[in-house]
Amino acid sequence: MENAKICRLAEDILGSITDDLNETTYRPLGGKLSIAWSDKTIYGAFASSPGESDKPPQHCITFYYEFVIQVWRDAEYICEFLRGIPKESVYDKLYDVWGDRVKLPSCFSKNDHVKNMFVAAITWVYFHELAHLMQEHGIIRAEFGLTGDKAKKTTDIHDCEVSQEKLIDGREALVSHVTELAADFEATFFYVTELMRHLINPDFATEQERPEVFSGLLYLMVCGISLVFFRFHGNKPFLPTAAVEGSHPNPLPRLQFLIPQIFEQLDLEIFRANGGYSLDRRQLVLLCSKAAFSATLYWSVTNTDNHVFDSRFMLKGIFSDVATLQYLQPIVKIWDEILPRIKEVRRFGVDAGLMDFTETARSRISDLITWGSGPEANAPAVAPSPRDTATS
Ligand SMILES: [Zn+2]
Numbered sequence: 001m002e003n004a005k006i007c008r009l010a011e012d013i014l015g016s017i018t019d020d021l022n023e024t025t026y027r028p029l030g031g032k033l034s035i036a037w038s039d040k041t042i043y044g045a046f047a048s049s050p051g052e053s054d055k056p057p058q059h060c061i062t063f064y065y066e067f068v069i070q071v072w073r074d075a076e077y078i079c080e081f082l083r084g085i086p087k088e089s090v091y092d093k094l095y096d097v098w099g100d101r102v103k104l105p106s107c108f109s110k111n112d113h114v115k116n117m118f119v120a121a122i123t124w125v126y127f128h129e130l131a132h133l134m135q136e137h138g139i140i141r142a143e144f145g146l147t148g149d150k151a152k153k154t155t156d157i158h159d160c161e162v163s164q165e166k167l168i169d170g171r172e173a174l175v176s177h178v179t180e181l182a183a184d185f186e187a188t189f190f191y192v193t194e195l196m197r198h199l200i201n202p203d204f205a206t207e208q209e210r211p212e213v214f215s216g217l218l219y220l221m222v223c224g225i226s227l228v229f230f231r232f233h234g235n236k237p238f239l240p241t242a243a244v245e246g247s248h249p250n251p252l253p254r255l256q257f258l259i260p261q262i263f264e265q266l267d268l269e270i271f272r273a274n275g276g277y278s279l280d281r282r283q284l285v286l287l288c289s290k291a292a293f294s295a296t297l298y299w300s301v302t303n304t305d306n307h308v309f310d311s312r313f314m315l316k317g318i319f320s321d322v323a324t325l326q327y328l329q330p331i332v333k334i335w336d337e338i339l340p341r342i343k344e345v346r347r348f349g350v351d352a353g354l355m356d357f358t359e360t361a362r363s364r365i366s367d368l369i370t371w372g373s374g375p376e377a378n379a380p381a382v383a384p385s386p387r388d389t390a391t392s
Pocket residue numbers: 128132157158159180183
């Protein structure tokens with residue numbers, strides 16, 4: 001598809017979400033949500049708010065055309081790549097772990113594979129920016145992250161390529177990281193809820209079609225979101241680190257945190273009953289991890305120096321290494337500190353959209369108990385429960 005058409009499609013999709021949110025949420029509050037577009041060659045988006053929590057919300061989300069074009073191209077390339085894997089090749093056989101070698105859902109056309117990944121990716125990023133605004137992270141960063149002369153109200157929250165960011169550390173970095181993770185959490189909650197709303201629309205899928213369409217959409221959604229994070233991450237393998245530096249957490253741990261959140265939310269009976277799908281928890285985990293694997297395989301083969309599959313790009317559970325648990329220790333602490341203030345300034349949204357650490361997660365993080373060293377060491381060999389792997 002030509003670049004101009006991709007941009008028009010993105011404008012239509014995000015414009016209609018903006019209209020819906022104005023009608024259902026912002027207008028009743030006396031406020032307004034706007035979307036703006038920039039033709040600067042930047043891969044990312046940003047959120048702006050005047051930061052006046054005592055007044056109706058006046059929020060704006062800005063997208064870069066460059067970003068949506070790149071997302072479309074990445075979706076096109078991964079589909080070509082997955083379709084082009086020769087049967088019985090080494091990469092083809094890697095899929096046996098998931099019980100079948102199907103790499104793209106057969107209920108959608110070639111064009112719909114790309115389009116659904118694209119819609120999922122840009123919508124999720126839009127919700128991430130919306131979450132920054134809902135939780136007024138500009139206010140939070142100004143009140144909790146800056147000290148002394150540096151204290152000033154930040155009105156824009158940028159999610160752009162790493163080279164655009166100023167280097168920050170200490171408490172400012174910590175508050176920035178935790179607000180990014182909180183925006184990921186709320187965005188993911190929003191996205192899964194929207195996915196359900198979309199799915200139960202009878203114009204979209206009949207009751208008979210729904211289970212297969214659900215699985216296909218979920219798979220393409222995880223592929224699409226994973227590609228955004230891989231593009232933010234770049235072509236070097238990831239090494240877990242406990243350090244909290246810069247404005248954003250490393251993209252791959254972010255993805256590692258949010259994928260369990262997706263299957264955990266979908267495992268709730270209320271979603272299963274309304275969504276018309278019957279996948280159990282294990283099947284949800286397998287479907288999401290297979291989609292993330294497809295993105296990992298594509299990314300490491302096509303974007304790294306050696307052009308071969310590199311397992312160091314594989315996503316792991318958050319309890320798989322000590323460094324990630326050490327990284328989360330100050331995150332949990334600062335989140336507990338700022339959450340009451342976020343609840344004060346957040347004007348809409350349900351409580352389930354606020355990041356939450358279970359007691360099990362908290363004790364594993366504080367005591368640095370990696371997976372295999374906790375109670376599961378003596379339990380029968382089963383896949384880790386998402387309750388124990390997610391941040392929720
Ligand atoms: Zn962000």
